[in-house]
Amino acid sequence: MPERISDAEHAVMEVLWEQSPLTAQDVVERIPAERDWSANTVKTLIGRLLAKNVIAHEADGRRYLYRPLIERGEYVVGESQRLIDRLFGGKLTPLVAHLAERDALTGEDIAEIEALLKDLKQ
Missing domain, CATH: 1.10.10.10 (Winged helix-like DNA-binding domain superfamily/Winged helix DNA-binding domain)
Structure with missing residues (x-):
C-alpha cells in the first residue's frame, strides 16, 4: 500500500x-x-x-x-479499508449500523444495499 x-x-x-x-x-x-x-x-x-x-x-x-501509478479503484479500496479498520475495528456491519442509527441512509441507499446483498448471496 x-x-x-x-x-x-x-x-x-x-x-x-x-x-x-x-x-x-x-x-x-x-x-x-x-x-x-x-x-x-x-x-x-x-x-x-x-x-x-x-x-x-x-x-x-x-x-x-x-x-x-495507482488506479483510482485501488486507492478507494485501500482508503475504505483504512477507515473501517481505524473506526470500526475492521468490520463493516458497525459502519452500516452507525449510518442507520443517524438516519444517514435514504430509502434508495437501503434498496441498493439490499440489492447488493442479494447479488452477493447468489
Whole structure:
C-alpha cells in the first residue's frame, strides 16, 4: 500500500485519474477554481506525489508529463479499508449500523444495499 495521500494531493490525483498524461500546467488548469491554488502550490503537490511514488513523470521536450501509478479503484479500496479498520475495528456491519442509527441512509441507499446483498448471496 502506498504512503497516505493528503486531501490536497487527492485533488491532484483526481485530475490525473480523469485524464493523463498531463503537464503540470494542465493539472493547474483542471484543479477546481474554488481551491484557489497557485501554480506553485500544485507543483509542490505534484512533487510530493512523485516522492510517494503514486505518480510518475516522463520528459516531453522541455516539460514533464505526469500520470498516476495507482488506479483510482485501488486507492478507494485501500482508503475504505483504512477507515473501517481505524473506526470500526475492521468490520463493516458497525459502519452500516452507525449510518442507520443517524438516519444517514435514504430509502434508495437501503434498496441498493439490499440489492447488493442479494447479488452477493447468489
